[in-house]
Amino acid sequence: METKPSGSPTSLVDQFVMPGDEALDLSTMSNQTIKLGRSLRQDGDVLSVMKAGTFKFSKPNKYWVESSQKRYEPHAGDSVLGIVVDSKADNFLVDIKGPALAFLPVLAFEGGTRRNIPKFEAGTLIYVRVVKANPGMNPELSCTDASGKAAEFGQLKDGYMFESSTGLSRMLLSSPTCPVLDALGKKLSFEIAVGLNGRVWVNATSPSTVIVVANGIMNSEFKSGVQQRGMVEKLLQNLKLST
Amino acid sequence: MEIDRLDGRKANQLRPLACSRNILNRAHGSASWTQGDTKVLVAVYGPKAGTKKNENPEKACIEVIWKPKSGQIGKLEREYEMIVKRTLQSICILNINPNTTTSVIVQVINDDGAVSFTLLPCAINAACAALVDAGIPLKHLAVAICCCLADSGYIILDPTKLEEQSMKAYAYLVFPNSILSVRPEGSLKVQGEPMEHGVITSGTQGAMSVDDYLNCLERGRAATAKMSTVLRRNLQPQIAGDLSKAG
Numbered sequence: 001m002e003t004k005p006s007g008s009p010t011s012l013v014d015q016f017v018m019p020g021d022e023a024l025d026l027s028t029m030s031n032q033t034i035k036l037g038r039s040l041r042q043d044g045d046v047l048s049v050m051k052a053g054t055f056k057f058s059k060p061n062k063y064w065v066e067s068s069q070k071r072y073e074p075h076a077g078d079s080v081l082g083i084v085v086d087s088k089a090d091n092f093l094v095d096i097k098g099p100a101l102a103f104l105p106v107l108a109f110e111g112g113t114r115r116n117i118p119k120f121e122a123g124t125l126i127y128v129r130v131v132k133a134n135p136g137m138n139p140e141l142s143c144t145d146a147s148g149k150a151a152e153f154g155q156l157k158d159g160y161m162f163e164s165s166t167g168l169s170r171m172l173l174s175s176p177t178c179p180v181l182d183a184l185g186k187k188l189s190f191e192i193a194v195g196l197n198g199r200v201w202v203n204a205t206s207p208s209t210v211i212v213v214a215n216g217i218m219n220s221e222f223k224s225g226v227q228q229r230g231m232v233e234k235l236l237q238n239l240k241l242s243t
Numbered sequence: 244m245e246i247d248r249l250d251g252r253k254a255n256q257l258r259p260l261a262c263s264r265n266i267l268n269r270a271h272g273s274a275s276w277t278q279g280d281t282k283v284l285v286a287v288y289g290p291k292a293g294t295k296k297n298e299n300p301e302k303a304c305i306e307v308i309w310k311p312k313s314g315q316i317g318k319l320e321r322e323y324e325m326i327v328k329r330t331l332q333s334i335c336i337l338n339i340n341p342n343t344t345t346s347v348i349v350q351v352i353n354d355d356g357a358v359s360f361t362l363l364p365c366a367i368n369a370a371c372a373a374l375v376d377a378g379i380p381l382k383h384l385a386v387a388i389c390c391c392l393a394d395s396g397y398i399i400l401d402p403t404k405l406e407e408q409s410m411k412a413y414a415y416l417v418f419p420n421s422i423l424s425v426r427p428e429g430s431l432k433v434q435g436e437p438m439e440h441g442v443i444t445s446g447t448q449g450a451m452s453v454d455d456y457l458n459c460l461e462r463g464r465a466a467t468a469k470m471s472t473v474l475r476r477n478l479q480p481q482i483a484g485d486l487s488k489a490g
Contacts, residue, residue: 020383022424050380069378
């Protein structure tokens with residue numbers, strides 16, 4: 001990172017910013033409507049940063065700060081992996097690694113009625129969608145997509161779940177497919193569910209495949225594309241040697 | 244008049260600083276801060292649901308636990324906990340996650356000998372870095388520094404334990420860090436002074452005159468610019484080559 005010799009930088013887009021940095025001067029753009037994404041807040045005439053990360057901009061008018069943490073901040077529309085903690089009359093209480101427990105209404109399933117409420121015990125792993133995430137309230141979840149279909153949401157049986165950071169989850173979900181998943185997918189067959197809250201679930205027919213996939217993903221966080229492919233090669237070689 | 248410091252530093256020179264983040268596997272955020280021989284490790288857990296009994300449920304609550312290097316926990320540790328808690332409360336944005344508790348655990352790894360006065364500034368710096376690592380929303384960061392006053396009226400920064408013993412009085416000061424801004428320099432000032440000149444926390448021990456105290460403030464402010472750059476450089480995450488091109 002460069003230190004600016006004198007004067008102020010004209011734009012902090014794509015730069016590393018820390019809490020307190022003033023990322024955008026709003027007085028120079030009084031005619032535009034800007035969308036504030038994550039970790040930015042309006043402080044009078046400037047947008048100031050709340051979390052350390054990279055300041056990003058996407059056309060036409062969206063600004064946000066991209067950072068990677070171990071905890072999750074719930075955001076409407078995200079797909080996450082939750083663990084059921086308790087079940088009440090109307091809701092399941094689900095832990096999604098956020099500041100508060102989330103509620104999953106008992107009827108929020110495709111074709112859900114009072115007669116066929118699923119029996120989720122404490123400890124069940126479920127793939128859900130965040131419907132509402134308002135500050136100060138518990139987030140609300142649903143096992144259907146926006147149109148009411150099941151769409152792969154629901155309980156994840158068997159397999160292995162491990163925790164990651166939110167940045168790694170975003171990288172796994174990026175398109176085009178991230179290099180580590182691409183390299184693993186060419187040689188092995190497995191099933192994977194990635195939650196934006198930093199949880200990843202892997203399932204495959206044999207345990208050694210599950211372990212190789214999990215290790216590959218966990219080691220790929222700070223590597224570039226080429227390094228990821230090299231690392232996957234080595235893991236696959238070890239797998240062949242042992243079988 | 245020049246004072247010869249035992250380790251050859253000049254009056255305004257700080258000890259070697261080192262900071263690293265994300266050290267602990269299970270903590271949600273962690274950082275360690277080393278100034279010379281003084282080393283402090285801070286772990287942050289949270290935000291977790293629920294607040295303590297006497298705390299305001301409309302705000303986030305910060306709980307600090309201070310663990311000394313050795314010995315039992317007594318009143319001195321409670322005082323440190325209170326000072327760190329108040330300092331962190333003033334830099335966190337407390338109304339973003341109401342009714343949550345963030346636990347900050349400060350572990351003293353190494354202290355220049357027995358309890359020294361530079362421990363608290365070191366802990367505040369480390370706690371600030373750990374909060375950033377955990378992703379707790381902050382208004383700005385804090386940098387803390389310790390200065391002491393010799394009998395001759397000379398002020399030196401960042402004393403070691405041996406130097407402290409011969410001093411008349413000492414003060415630790417916490418300032419906001421220097422920020423990057425896209426605004427021109429002129430408009431950053433609040434009532435004619437840049438924001439970095441505000442004092443978040445100040446504590447003194449020993450008797451010093453008002454002029455000496457103001458002198459300490461001046462020296463402290465000058466040194467915090469360097470600490471801000473160290474903090475900024477060390478908090479940058481390891482960036483993989485093509486992460487920013489995804490999507």
